[in-house]
Amino acid sequence: MERKVYLTNTDIEEAVSYYLGRLDEAAAGVKIELVDVREALGRVTAKPVFARVSAPNHNAAAMDGIMAVAERTFSASETNPVDLKPIEDFDYVNTGQLIRDPYDCVILVEDLQELEDGKVRITAAASPWQHIRPIGEDIVAGEMVLPENHRIRPIDIGAVLNSGVRQIEVYERIRIGIMPTGNEITEDYDHLEPGNYFDTNSWTFCAMVEEWGGIPDRISPVPDREEDLKSALMQLLERNHIVIVNAGSSAGIRDYTAHLVEEMGELVFHGLAIRPGKPTVLGIVDGKPVIGVPGFPGSAFLAFEEIVGPVFRKLQRTRISQLPRIDAVVSKRVVSSLKYREYIRVKVGKVDEKLIATPLSRGAGVTMSLVRADGLMIIPRNSEGYEAGETVSVELTRDMSDIENTIVSIGSHDLIMDYMATLLEKREAGPGEPKIHLSSAHVGSMGGILALSRGEAHMAPIHLLDEQTGEYNTSYIEKYLGNRKIALVKGVKRQQGFMVAKGNPKNIRSIEDLARKDVVFVNRQKGSGTRILTDYLLKKNHIDNSLIKGYDRDMTTHMAVAAAVSAGTADVGVGVFSAAKAMGLDFIPIGVEEYDFAIPEQFMETEMIRAFLEVLRSEDFRKILEELGGYEYYEEQ
């Protein structure tokens, strides 16, 4: 069993620059084709485009009125009006129309007095060529309309046609062969055996290539057999400019990509100093780039953007469209290795004029953090990361105007937050009002309170039980946010309970059952309202934590707890009814709690919070709560 070790840990800029330098032959092999400009949107000119005719192709009226012989008007004045005779001295003309001989000026319709005999009277002289668009004002025949290596935009199509040119020379569209590999990768999206993965990367790659303006050529996943991989690669190489091999696993025993490239051509790099994306392979086979992209979606997406992107652009002769950069305050500590340049997806929010970047989960496999991200924060090599509160530079992948109109909610997780987000998206904004969005981060109730105290959120959803009073939320706000004016907006009442497998096979009925020897528990993280409730119940019933199997294994959402029970790695967890229902679990209620929103007074009158409250009290929201079950709705107060 030969175990591969990464050959290199090369700096990404250095690697990409060297690799691109090796691809001149590949770039020269890209053909030029003649296409109708009307079908050339997004194509790239291979030659400059020169105008065949001038535009306008004639002297044309720039305004509505009459075209006249200027000489005949020279003596006109207020005190000495001049009458012009039709045809001999003038004729009517509309904007854009041809100025015929002998006319050489245009007089505006509002400067005329029409007389009954068909003549017109003027009271001012006209100068020659006034209100006339001369031939070639827009485009002069022979002029360069578009340079070489120019990507065709809609307006270019109009301009090229306007210059009398219909066919233009462009580079053929770059074709990228996409080859998913791995025995565990399936494209049967209706069934998934444990241990297998859907092939998802190759479809994301296809869509990226389409957005770039190239042509994707994807094949079905190839099993990890050398002869299959080799013949698939050869076929793809024949009909494409670039081939991507998407490995099933990283440097495992079955990672043949580097080996294959080495055998069939030249292995230029194996291993880059980036995270995620380290096990990337850069090779050249038959003069064409062959790139091995790692399997985890996070790594795959990044390697495709940062490495396949520049290769595509070199061949297609396009430029990267640069993302806008902003400075933001990072909301929690991020640690990075000195060895790698690290790419971290972040949510961005604007709270009280301060831009806040919140790092999302960094697991390489976490596709949802790619979906949810507003931007990308890059930690350079040789940096250990950032402390909370430091200012960092973020490349935005979402519009700043959207970010400015997004409610930043940090706190406890509940399914209803997803539904609130959807209701806000559906809400029609009033005239001149922007659309309001909701972004919620799930860090538990106490995490939300801390975010409010640091000024990093517009609201915190919380459900914190006061063990002394048995009341929810108010005492926590007083204790931790006493120095700020905070409104507590009542949200929903919701049932908490034990989530257990269908039919409750372990017969779990009460809090005492958690300490049974045959029962495995799965917990929530410290600071979450659910954890506080659990600990409160344990204490009240004098149960020792250390007797509970799995007490130390904690999850950050209700759904993650439900998933653990559903998968059988735990017998029971505490959570809300809707999560149990979504995962098909049984639910044993242990109490009703109050899930409310702590909102600083200063935000209460903003358009954002008003929209949020409007949706919270809406009939649509009430209906959703009924359908979900396990909630009580507060009637309009």
Add this chain to the structure above:
Amino acid sequence: MERKVYLTNTDIEEAVSYYLGRLDEAAAGVKIELVDVREALGRVTAKPVFARVSAPNHNAAAMDGIMAVAERTFSASETNPVDLKPIEDFDYVNTGQLIRDPYDCVILVEDLQELEDGKVRITAAASPWQHIRPIGEDIVAGEMVLPENHRIRPIDIGAVLNSGVRQIEVYERIRIGIMPTGNEITEDYDHLEPGNYFDTNSWTFCAMVEEWGGIPDRISPVPDREEDLKSALMQLLERNHIVIVNAGSSAGIRDYTAHLVEEMGELVFHGLAIRPGKPTVLGIVDGKPVIGVPGFPGSAFLAFEEIVGPVFRKLQRTRISQLPRIDAVVSKRVVSSLKYREYIRVKVGKVDEKLIATPLSRGAGVTMSLVRADGLMIIPRNSEGYEAGETVSVELTRDMSDIENTIVSIGSHDLIMDYMATLLEKREAGPGEPKIHLSSAHVGSMGGILALSRGEAHMAPIHLLDEQTGEYNTSYIEKYLGNRKIALVKGVKRQQGFMVAKGNPKNIRSIEDLARKDVVFVNRQKGSGTRILTDYLLKKNHIDNSLIKGYDRDMTTHMAVAAAVSAGTADVGVGVFSAAKAMGLDFIPIGVEEYDFAIPEQFMETEMIRAFLEVLRSEDFRKILEELGGYEYYEEQ
């Protein structure tokens, strides 16, 4: 002959907001369809997408190594190593693979010592669940993967597939009927009768609709006959969500759009307070939006972006992608009417850390200014415009990184500047170096010198004859830029001469011929090197300007002068050989002049100017000069 007067001059925001409010029925009529997510790039979700399965769907190894029973490792330490037995205690596992029972942790390959009997030795305890990606770490079944009204990006496709969902509900793509009208509009792009125009707008519109993600449905230009227009409109209405009528002329006698809309449905607005774009028509026919867009390309493009755009987005449920905004110093005075909001295209350059916005020609018909623009400057209603040097806000339509790497050349016009731009585009940038671009504005030699003195350009191409010394350029730089360090880089020598119709029908041989009664001249603008040369020759030969017909009609480029001669509106003009050749004119040389580049010393060592000089001295450039004719090349100095 009934002449239409604009009905309204409504504020654009007010008009669009009211009009959108009237289109709820049209928006409700947009159908929902079920599509495969793999073909859904750019589509918009009509329902939220919920995960069908969790991802991963099993507890999976997060690293390469062994999966083991954690309990068996608890006693391991440096001083007390533990040997694990294969299968009983552990098995090998690769990243991503299933963790099978009874294993509950992963130990990294680098933390193992493989023994000869197949056992492995460890020297540290492993905690349960370490290096394991639990079920649902990425996506939990039942979780909302995408909200409603979300436009599908590449990464969303991967995430949706990952959640076990293949088909999603999206809004049908919005279809826009595009109806060019006007007797003078032709789609025979090979022939153009004087007075006619190519249909260019409709193809630009089609491409814009495609970029938005809609489906364009264009028909051939409809002649200005009421019955034809009516039946075409009815047909397009039947199969589209929106119909655009593109008028041949503005408010001329043949503008039927408003009339037609009024007869067939409701005319909501006619005339908006924007420039260009005023004669826009907003109507509703059969509950669907019918929009009359003005004919001039500048007006048409703007009305399509600012009015059709929001209507499309309301129906398609997408959001506008906001352009980045910058502050720039406006380089010349722009005057605007209080009555309109005015949209002015600008070039943007960065000179010595200062962003400069230079307004482009405002003629509504000027497609080339749309092609050349880097951004859009908006002058609000009730503003009279800006003075040179004022700071203005510009919406960028080009990447800031491109703008930062663009040489701003302001000065005299020569065809070679177009070729220099192309050679720079073709030039391969060195590793880590950006691509250099060239933007040249043509304001004449003196205009270029003034731009340098105001610090608004990197270079000024000039050819200024000193009447005293007969020398070119040096004395002007001393006189006007004496307080700055300026390098004069030798450019090319070029022939100036008379441009006359093929065969020289008026037999023009010398400067005296310009004053002949039967000869019409076309001049260049004041401050241009060519004008200075012309005036020098007239003065030297004691010829009175006032005797020359057309002396007061001036053009800003060689090509525009050549076009005037070619069209027969003048018999002769002064210009360079390449312009005469491009327009098929005869050329009578009158002298050789020196076309050089004035460049402030401080820029000489920048990457931009080094790239420019490299191209100026290149073999490729020498070949172009030979092909063009009329130039002499300076050998490497």
